[in-house]
Amino acid sequence: MQSKAIGQAGIELSNVTKRFVTPTGVAMTALRNVNLSVEPGQFCAIVGPTGCGKSTTLTMAAGLDLPSAGTVKVGGRLVDGLTKGAGFVFQADALLPWKSVLTNVALGPIFRGVDKKLAMEEAREWLTTVGLAGFENHYPHQLSGGMRKRVSLAAALINKPSMLLMDEPFSALDVQTRAIMSNELLTLWEKNRPSVMFVTHDLEEAIALADRVVVISAGPGTVKAIFDIDLPRPRGEVQEIRFKPRFLELYQQIWEALREEVERAYSRTATAMKGAA
Numbered sequence: 001m002q003s004k005a006i007g008q009a010g011i012e013l014s015n016v017t018k019r020f021v022t023p024t025g026v027a028m029t030a031l032r033n034v035n036l037s038v039e040p041g042q043f044c045a046i047v048g049p050t051g052c053g054k055s056t057t058l059t060m061a062a063g064l065d066l067p068s069a070g071t072v073k074v075g076g077r078l079v080d081g082l083t084k085g086a087g088f089v090f091q092a093d094a095l096l097p098w099k100s101v102l103t104n105v106a107l108g109p110i111f112r113g114v115d116k117k118l119a120m121e122e123a124r125e126w127l128t129t130v131g132l133a134g135f136e137n138h139y140p141h142q143l144s145g146g147m148r149k150r151v152s153l154a155a156a157l158i159n160k161p162s163m164l165l166m167d168e169p170f171s172a173l174d175v176q177t178r179a180i181m182s183n184e185l186l187t188l189w190e191k192n193r194p195s196v197m198f199v200t201h202d203l204e205e206a207i208a209l210a211d212r213v214v215v216i217s218a219g220p221g222t223v224k225a226i227f228d229i230d231l232p233r234p235r236g237e238v239q240e241i242r243f244k245p246r247f248l249e250l251y252q253q254i255w256e257a258l259r260e261e262v263e264r265a266y267s268r269t270a271t272a273m274k275g276a277a
């Protein structure tokens with residue numbers, strides 16, 4: 001079983017409930033009875049209104065937090081600590097500002113005990129793969145947002161993750177850069193096909209990238225609907241696939257399910273704000 005770490009690991013949440021205690025001491029349920037599986041090698045996008053528990057779902061798949069009830073399995077094994085073989089890319093870049101781009105990418109292998117020179121060589125190759133050859137000695141603040149995102153991708157992929165957890169990774173980027181990064185992500189994903197959980201609030205992005213789109217309801221989050229995206233792969237340019245009739249059909253269907261939840265979440269916030277005023 002353990003030798004399956006490289007390749008792809010399926011992710012399975014069964015009847016997962018997650019409760020938190022808020023800073024004011026009130027217990028709240030963030031997720032309720034979530035059943036969700038990502039097949040090995042599948043690209044799964046998760047959409048839902050703000051606060052519905054998307055990040056919490058990823059956190060539990062990563063093993064950074066445990067469910068209050070139910071189980072989370074990765075590669076058939078119960079998650080009870082940090083999940084091995086997981087790679088992360090978040091909205092904020094998790095790069096060390098005082099280290100060069102090259103060192104930032106090499107950190108994963110160095111922490112795993114790979115010889116430093118080898119790790120640096122490998123990092124250099126990854127930087128070339130993500131289009132950043134020549135920027136090895138730059139520091140993160142000397143790069144654009146899109147370039148930093150490429151560094152984050154290289155830093156995640158150099159560890160050959162069997163599962164890639166992405167939490168709104170491109171949402172801070174401008175529209176054009178986001179499209180470019182989406183295309184690059186798909187190209188890179190096709191190479192090793194790790195299982196992916198990709199959280200986004202952008203439904204177009206979800207459909208363009210994923211094999212399956214999961215809609216989570218307004219909190220307490222639960223799986224409202226699952227849509228299989230039968231657009232052929234390779235998908236080609238995400239900017240163009242948006243105009244295909246099948247894409248538009250899927251968009252309409254999924255938006256129908258999502259809209260209700262977004263409206264529900266919004267009206268709750270609006271009511272709460274009125275109450276506070």
Ligand SMILES: Nc1ncnc2c1ncn2[C@@H]1O[C@H](COP(=O)(O)OP(=O)(O)O)[C@@H](O)[C@H]1O
Nearest residue numbers: 020021022030049050051052053054055056057
């Ligand atoms: N560590 C925590 N402590 C208390 N409440 C939390 C914690 N993490 C998340 N929550 C709450 O759980 C709910 C879901 O949060 P989150 O998963 O971040 O939502 P999303 O990513 O969908 O916007 C929110 O109401 C949030 O305030």
Ligand SMILES: [Mg+2]
Nearest residue numbers: 054055056167
């Ligand atoms: Mg979130």
